Amino acid sequence: MATKLEMSLFGTCIVRVTGGEPQEIRGAKHRALFTILATAPLGRRTRTYLQQTLWGDTSYDAGHQNLRRALSDLRGMLGDEFSTFLHVTNSDVELDLEHVSFLGSPNDGAFLEDLNIRERAFVDWVQTIRANPDQVAALFRTTPRVQFGRPRPRITTLPLKVVGDDPDLGVLADWVAEEACRSLSRSNLLTVISHLSSRAMATRAFDIAEIRETLNVDYLITGTMRRFRNDIVADFDFMDARSGNILWNRHISCPAGEFTEQLQGRLANVIQSIGRSIADMAISYVRDRPLPMIEDHNLLIAGVSLMHKRQMRDFLKSRELLAEAVNRTPDAAEIHAWLGKWHVLSVFNGWTVDAQDDTQKALDHTARALDIDPESSFSLTIDGFAHNNLLQNMSVAEERYNMALEANPNESLSWLLRGTLMAFQDDGKAAVRGITTARNLSPIDPFGYFYDSLASTAYVAAEDYAKALEFADRSLAVNDRHLSTLRTRATALHFLGRTDEARKTAQELMRRQPDFSLDYYRRTHPSANHQVGQRVIEALTAAGIR
Incomplete structure (x- = not known):
């Protein structure tokens, strides 16, 4: 991986080397030297300008010695990488901007907020930029995008x-x-x-x-x-x-x-x-990087992975990353489908603040995905997922899943969601077959808890409550925010005769979703009018939910 110099100019000033041996530049005037060069035309300033800006109106010889000492310090810190970043002549110092990337944005704080250098020329230069940060904001829009352009690794x-x-x-x-x-x-x-x-x-x-x-x-x-x-x-x-x-x-x-x-x-x-x-x-990779600095394939992978983490802040971050991925590659069908899935989960798990809006956005994104690629098995699957879980339209969902499997018989998620649909329709044996096929076809998914959660539903439909509990517990051990898994767990415990544990699980469900009610479940869940849904209602009623 090529060595890069990463710089943050707004808020805390950061100058660090990445890609090789990690190295952070900590000296105030060393960092200031890099920031002056980074904001200069072509990354170049004369030695005289640097001497006067950083060391003030000292004698020429004193300023010359200070600059030479600072460059010598940097050469010692950076070793062979010094010449990668800096080109020094008798008259100029130049920063090679090809090897520089900028972190953050002007919204992160004042320009060079923590650099307490008191030389008048430096203070005046900083104040000029703080008065009009747009003059350097372009740096954050023109960072090289060498590895961008590929949505998947x-x-x-x-x-x-x-x-x-x-x-x-x-x-x-x-x-x-x-x-x-x-x-x-x-x-x-x-x-x-x-x-x-x-x-x-x-x-x-x-x-x-x-x-x-x-x-x-x-x-x-x-x-x-x-x-x-x-x-x-x-x-x-x-x-x-x-x-x-x-x-x-x-x-x-x-x-x-x-x-x-x-x-x-x-x-x-x-x-x-x-x-x-x-x-x-x-x-x-994405934790401390602003969106413009994140490679396309890391946007998608991180966005999908965070969607399935247990913390709400991760789920919300996921939407930000996936939305940016859509903005960069608007004609990539599967990215629209992933963002559609985000909106489905937001509504189905009770995390939304506007169910109608999220429902419409889910359908808009899956429709856009199919407009781009009508035969994408993944997009067909997520469209079926949206119709089943948001509109309770099982016939359309089944049609989409069947079309997806016709296009790609190895589409794991299609088997998974079709198996869940069979569970909602009280065909427990078909549900377990579909879920088992999905798990065998999906050795790589980093969100196996989702497969375990839906496997639990399939085993409830098959009335194998011990297996249902086993898979619910496995899922919750990884992600305890998936509320439908708590419902399934409470159901399995109830029919296993473990009423105290079922009641505790129901209490945990209500703690996490205080506005949940059986009336809400009857109105919104696609299986509510089927036997498997009636079992859930029976179990939750016995556990104290009204």
Whole structure:
């Protein structure tokens, strides 16, 4: 990953190096030197200007020595990166703006709020910009967007390198890469480069820079395969393709005669780790960055992941990120669909402050997604989700799910929501089949709690209350804000005869959604007039909800 100089000019002044060895510049005049250059035409100022602005009306020699000492300090701090950022001549100092990105915005506080430098020329310069911050605000709109333009991160798997001379393992190593790519490709959040492309790269000496540039990938899976006694051992490395850093490694060992049979289950754990890692890294990346500085693929991954976190502030942040993603790529169908899903969850979980408005926005976004790509299985699925959960129109929902599965039989979310629809219609066996298929097709989703929550509903419809409770508890352990899971848990406990626990769960539901009532459930839930809905009403009534 290329080294960058990140700068925040409004509020607290921050100057730091990222992409290589992290380094924060802390000295007041060192930071001030960078800010003067960053706001200068072409990033360049004369030595005389810098001397007078930062050290005042001292003698020429004294000012010259102070500037030379400051540059020497920076050279010592930055090492070889000094020449990446600064070009120094006998007359000028220039900051290479190609390597600079700006954090924050003029809304974050006063210009250089914490730099207490008292030289009159510096104070006058700061006051001039504070009086008219628009003269530097353009910096925050023109930050280089080298890695922007791709809404989803790109990933590939190289065939594992065989340790030793074993042609049978070579075939097996290539097959493992193919299976990994196939599993990854089931996610709506990743763009997977075919293992055939990566196989061509793997025939030459391993050069991560060449792979990154040729395949244009963000992440890379590589590793080795070998025999050890009677086992076949595969070691996987998950790498950041831009920095070359190994993010983690995983180890699979199976008896040689059972390797192909056991691989799918073992490989699923590797794929799940990849999904969680990409989601966690995206969330960490967006935490302290303003929207203009966030790469497109991190917007989408972080937005979707935060949508399924337990904290309300994360859910609200998710909408901000997804809305920005739509603004950047308005013709990307699946991003509209994800934003539509956000509005569905907002209404269905009782988090909205304007249900009518959020309902309309959900339908607008799913309609826009289908206008862009009428055959997108994901967009069809979310449109069905909206019609089922917001409009209680099960026939349209079923039609959308069936169309989605016709377009893509491996669309995990379609199987999941179709299974839930079957549960709402009291077909418990079909519900469990659909949910099970969905879980088998979705090894990478970083929000498995949602699958567990809907699995719990399916098992209530199938009257397997022990399983319903098991999946509800698994879901709530990850995200206890999903209110429908609390309803399902209370229902399972009631029919298991655990009335005290059912009452406590109902109390927790009311604590989290004080305006919830059985009348509201009857009016808004698509299953309210079916047997499964009547079971929920019976359980919640017995637990003390009116």
